[in-house]
Amino acid sequence: MRAVVLDRVGGPEVMKIASVQRPEAGPGEILIKVAYAGVNPADWKCREGYLKSFINYAFPFVIGFDLSGTVVDIGPDVVGFEKGMRVFAQSDVGAGKWGAYAEFVTVSQASVVRMPENLSFAQAAAVPTPALAAWTGIFDDGELQPGQRVLIHGGAGAVGAFAIQFARHVGAHVAVTCGDYNFDYVTALGSDCNIDYRTQDIPAAVYEWSPAGVDLILDTVGCATLPAGLDMLRPGGTLVSILTLMQGDTGPDREEAARRGLRTRLAFSKMPSGQQLGQIANLLAGGQVHPPRIESLPIDEVARAHSMVQNGKHRAKLVLQISDDLT
Structure with a gap:
């Protein structure tokens, strides 16, 4: 699969698009085909190493806290999810696992929530963190x-x-x-x-x-x-x-x-996050709360997206389109 890979911490230049092994869903995990990944200030801080006190970086490393996509596989002990379900989640990057800037990601079921039907993939990726x-x-x-x-x-x-x-x-x-x-x-x-x-x-x-x-x-x-x-x-x-x-x-x-x-x-938001995110999803589904204004960039412009967020040169919430096939 394609992913944004780091081999060290540093500036936007350390992020490279590379082909890496697709993960498999383990016990209690869900394998998600990522449609969009949200771009947060926490992402560039993770990239630069500010999260070393919280994350055990093991290079190569894939960052990214927020994602939307579809379930493609479920691991043992997973209940309430099925293949093809549209979901959004915080990734397990905070636990030192690969994050959302990849075509596929495994996430603990405790952090995954069904997407509200009135949200697009791009809007949903802008929500979690x-x-x-x-x-x-x-x-x-x-x-x-x-x-x-x-x-x-x-x-x-x-x-x-x-x-x-x-x-x-x-x-x-x-x-x-x-x-x-x-x-x-x-x-x-x-x-x-x-x-x-x-x-x-x-x-x-x-x-x-x-x-x-x-x-x-x-x-x-x-x-x-x-x-x-x-x-x-x-x-x-x-x-x-x-x-x-x-x-x-x-x-x-x-x-x-x-x-x-x-x-x-x-x-700071706590992990796993599914219970709170589920409550937020209900408000979004009912129209009581709306996602922020967004701007979408392709995954190949990840360095530009990070620079925009880091320098405050944006008004809309940025999301990265990871997959061209959003079915």
Whole structure:
């Protein structure tokens, strides 16, 4: 099969298209023919070696966290899946196994979910990691309740887009930071208050919208890009920062938060992910939540895709078309 193969960690140039042995489904695993693979910030960080503390790289290595495709084989002990089923999943790359940038991949059945029928393969591949990160930040760590107020820093990205929709789904009120060129987009997703992080004083804008502060801040950007985050919280409020894995980004100041009676959390999506992804799939199938805007590139342009994500030169969520045969 064709795959994007790394023989070392490094820049986009270390990724090579190569022919490698097709995997076989082992016990509890599903072999999937990959239609599309999502491109996440975690992918280029994996490529550059930022995940060495979490992943045992064994070269040659295939990266890629998110995928959509069809089931072509099932291993022993697999139940609830059949050949030809359209599915999407987080790959097992976090466990050190080959990831989604390949024509075929084996994934633990605990991470695989049937695709909603109203999604295309390209849309489905854009869902798992950003949606799971948003779900963890909003619900698991943020514990957002109906009627509460949340500020989502970086609301126009894929994580932010899902976070806005999840918050509105439970009846919360939402403020968002993003560039003004994204105001129409985040308003359509459900934002009540849009703040241009480039030209506006974020705390002042938040307090104009919510004079008592907000119950939850979800920081999807990190790296100290949100000034005075703790200052914008109500007493007892929570600041959740999505794990960026960037050197020096340790997340919120926990000691200062505790001194003020506030909560902080450093969020990341947990594996296996099928249970949460199944809940998200139900919301997508019912039309309560929609996938982010996407842009598709062929697998041969994987280096360009990584450069775009790494440099922030994109507005849409990028996905790679792995297979030409999407039946």
